[in-house]
Amino acid sequence: MYSAIAANKRKTWLIIACFAVLVAGLGWIAGQLLKQPYFTYAALIGAAVWALIQYFAAAKIALTVNGAKEVTKKDAPQLYRTVENLTIATGMPMPKIYIIDDPALNAFATGRDPQHAVVAATTGLLAVMDDTELEAVMAHELGHVKNYDIRVMMIVFGLVSAIGFIADLLTHFLWFGDDEDRSPVMLIVALVAGLLAPFLAMLIQLAVSRRREYLADSTGAMTTRYPEGLARALEKIRDSGSAMRRQSTSTAHLFFANPLKGKSLARLFSTHPPIDERIRRLREMGSHL
Numbered sequence: 001m002y003s004a005i006a007a008n009k010r011k012t013w014l015i016i017a018c019f020a021v022l023v024a025g026l027g028w029i030a031g032q033l034l035k036q037p038y039f040t041y042a043a044l045i046g047a048a049v050w051a052l053i054q055y056f057a058a059a060k061i062a063l064t065v066n067g068a069k070e071v072t073k074k075d076a077p078q079l080y081r082t083v084e085n086l087t088i089a090t091g092m093p094m095p096k097i098y099i100i101d102d103p104a105l106n107a108f109a110t111g112r113d114p115q116h117a118v119v120a121a122t123t124g125l126l127a128v129m130d131d132t133e134l135e136a137v138m139a140h141e142l143g144h145v146k147n148y149d150i151r152v153m154m155i156v157f158g159l160v161s162a163i164g165f166i167a168d169l170l171t172h173f174l175w176f177g178d179d180e181d182r183s184p185v186m187l188i189v190a191l192v193a194g195l196l197a198p199f200l201a202m203l204i205q206l207a208v209s210r211r212r213e214y215l216a217d218s219t220g221a222m223t224t225r226y227p228e229g230l231a232r233a234l235e236k237i238r239d240s241g242s243a244m245r246r247q248s249t250s251t252a253h254l255f256f257a258n259p260l261k262g263k264s265l266a267r268l269f270s271t272h273p274p275i276d277e278r279i280r281r282l283r284e285m286g287s288h289l
Contacts, residue, residue, distance in 0.1 A: 015152065017021060018204055019159040022049045026166045026197055029190050033170075047162035055151075059118055061108040062251045066108075066244070068098035068120045075099075079121055082131070084136050090223060092146060095119050099126070101275040104244045105237045108254040109141040110150055117145045122244075122258030128236055135230035137256060143219030153253055157203075161250070162199040163263045170194040207254040217278055218285065227286035231279045238275045 005179050027043025032035075062068075073080040080097055095111070098120035105125045111117035119141045123133075123137075129137065144150055168278045171194045220228035226269035234257070252260050 003076065006035075015156060015204065016159070018165065019047075019201065020184075020200060021154075022163055022197055023159070023166065026163065026170060026193060029193050030166070030170050033190055043218045044165055047159060047166070048163070049159030050153055054147040054161065055112055055154050058157055059116070061110075062110050062254055063098060063118065063120070065190045065248045065251055066100055066120070066246055068100045069071055071097055071099050076126070078131070078134070079126060079138075082135050083119060083142070086139055086142055086223065087134065088091075088162055090142065090146065092142060093117070095145065099123060100244075102244050102246070104242050104259065105129075105257070106242045107137050107141055107238050107256040108251075109144040109255055110154070111145065112151055112154055113148070114145050117150060124240075129233060129241060132226070133230040133233035133236065136162050136224055136226070137233050140216050140220035140230060140256060142217035142224065144212065146217060147212070147215055150218060152212070153209070157250065157253075160198075160201045164198050167194045169198045189203060200248065213273055214278070214281065217282060221282055227282040231282040231286070234275050234282070239281075 018195060023043055024040055027040035030040030030043065036221075040281060051203040071080070073084075076097065076099055079099070080090065083097055086092075093114050095109070095114075095117035096119075100106075100120055100122045102122040103124040104122055105128055107119065107125055109117060109119045119138065121137070126134070135156065170190055217230060221230055224230070237257045242255070242259055243261045244255075244259040247260055247261065252258065
């Protein structure tokens with residue numbers, strides 16, 4: 001498990017490098033169109049600043065977007081006690097606890113590190129899960145905190161939004177800029193880059209999100225020493241639904257299960273692996289414990 005956490009930290013830098021290449025490429029193309037060679041550096045600096053802002057502000061944004069409200073032990077004794085017991089058992093700092101008034105069965109964790117973490121659960125999840133299943137779900141979310149997934153995803157979220165902004169600017173330059181003295185080849189390259197860059201950024205984000213869900217499942221199951229509890233929780237979520245009333249694609253990757261509506265092609269681009277596959281892996285894990 002410790003090797004997986006170390007690998008997560010190493011992959012963070014690889015992810016940042018991939019996004020930096022995308023940003024630099026978009027900046028270079030925009031610079032060629034504007035005949036401003038220094039635009040590449042401006043794009044890199046701007047993206048870095050934006051990602052840094054998101055790193056510190058994204059948690060609050062995610063909580064606000066999803067209508068989460070902070071609660072105390074008196075407000076939500078079952079949830080608070082469950083999280084408190086898990087943090088004591090794992091030696092982790094106690095995160096802030098939030099509740100989302102939504103019938104969907106879901107939860108999420110966010111923040112920039114274990115010292116500034118937040119866990120949230122929906123009222124639907126609290127109403128349906130028994131103590132063992134709730135503990136399993138919260139252990140999964142604390143697994144994201146322990147594995148520093150929350151930090152990775154905050155950085156990725158900032159860089160994805162920066163790439164989308166630069167791609168929009170590039171498209172604007174294509175449609176409203178001066179076409180004189182522009183190479184037709186460069187115009188085609190710019191058009192293709194403007195369309196594909198956000199898609200490539202999204203694919204990187206999806207790959208990162210899915211891999212970290214499997215790791216958090218394993219971390220949570222190791223914490224409780226009972227993978228079946230998380231498997232049962234996933235079965236209830238599969239049967240009852242995890243789609244939230246508030247739909248936000250920008251924070252979908254943070255949730256325990258896919259919070260978005262939609263089937264078929266939308267499933268292909270889900271930030272979460274298939275629930276049945278997660279259940280299968282957990283039960284296979286349980287057979288070896």
